[in-house]
Amino acid sequence: MELILIFLFAATIISPAVAVVQPNAEEIRILSDCLQSYGGITEENSKRLVRFKDWSETYEEIPCFTKCYIKNMFNMFDESVGFNDEQVIKQFGQPLHKACKHRMEPAADSCQQAYNGFHCLVNLEDDPFVIIESMKNVSTEAKTAMKDCLHRFDQYEWERVKDYSKNPVREPIPCFTKCFIDRLQLYSQQTRQWNIPALTAKLGVPAAGANIQHCLKQRRNRNACVSSAATTKAAEQDVDSDTEILRKCLREVGSKDLVGELQKVARYSKWTSEEVPCFTRCLASMKHWFDADESKWNKQQIADDLGADMYNYCRYELDRYNEDSCEFAYTGLRCLKQAELYTLETYKNIVSCASELNVTMKELQKYAAFPTKEVVPCLFQCLAEKMNFYTPTYEWNLDNWVQAFGPMRQDRTASNVCKVSAEQMKTRDKCEWMYEEYNCLERLNYNTDGSYPLESTTLSTVITRKTAASVEDKTKAS
Structure with a gap:
């Protein structure tokens, strides 16, 4: 539903410049009554109400106003x-009610309880997770796919999810639809045919009896995500450029059998050592990610081209200097390739846990501050179980931790200081001590010394992808 904060429009009485909707007589009466103890609908009070969403989570700037308003306006509080x-x-x-249920619990007094609950409701109304969860006739599988796909885009784009309800001509988040359509296997690229029964079952469209023939006409020479010839041409140019880089690097390293060497390159992800000597150094240099003369990674360029999450995953591997520039380039680029594969798996599992525990983006983002106590109880335990971070006897599967979060800064044996004793495991809550171990490992192996401006907790890095703008502002990695 549309934002329910009708009282924000009280400002229209004082200043038409900020008008959105003219309140009716009953609304004005309720607003006036609820503000009576504070001078009524004054300009100052109106300005406060306009920024209601920005009020502190725990402090109501106009005491007891919320209780009065929601009681009389919506009959939702007593x-x-x-x-x-x-x-x-x-x-x-239902989804928004469920997301804020914990904020509606009894508080110190009824005014605080009313404020806690209502402030949560209006703040989460545009939360992308809540919007997706609220979609009618959409299957749970489809909602999970949408949430998973959303994590592949920069966070600044997430606020556009609400724009899909307006059925705009241009897609608010380019390629978002293609992402979840592909994941749900609703369209075959080979046959160029839609699976209509599956489309109806998973997304609730098209409606029974709807004439959709004009929607199924094949459009030639169109980009799969964006109907723009310019975009298609640019994509083709990028492919041509990458192909030329491959050929140039193979020639540079003295390869005579280009076909055979290209076959080796095609299975690069399975290499255990560099099968085409010094090929990776050339490739990384051509991409401007690696300085072959200095044997040094250009971290800023990597962050700009691949994103902060990819850089964060490999940041310690890129710092492990090796005089052999070919070997150094190979280990670094191999790590970036692993990041491309494994961060997506981590995204998927976090989305799954967030869905199971009904977690909002605001709650997830709080993990960036290294909270001593877990923001959402048992969220990390859920992730740990899905990614097999522990053995059946609760020893660490450190290989799985590294696969999920990237190479560690310290030697693995140094991590032993973070292990909770067997006695504590028996007496303490499992979710609590698991999160404590994670928090300790984060501080020891991935963060805290301040030398990496891009970093935040690994969990929040996976959750919150940084925009190119934030990378430019915050990254000063040499």
């Missing part, structure tokens, strides 16, 4: 029983 779940669901929907 001092004796608290929130009326039925009315909350009616106004906001």
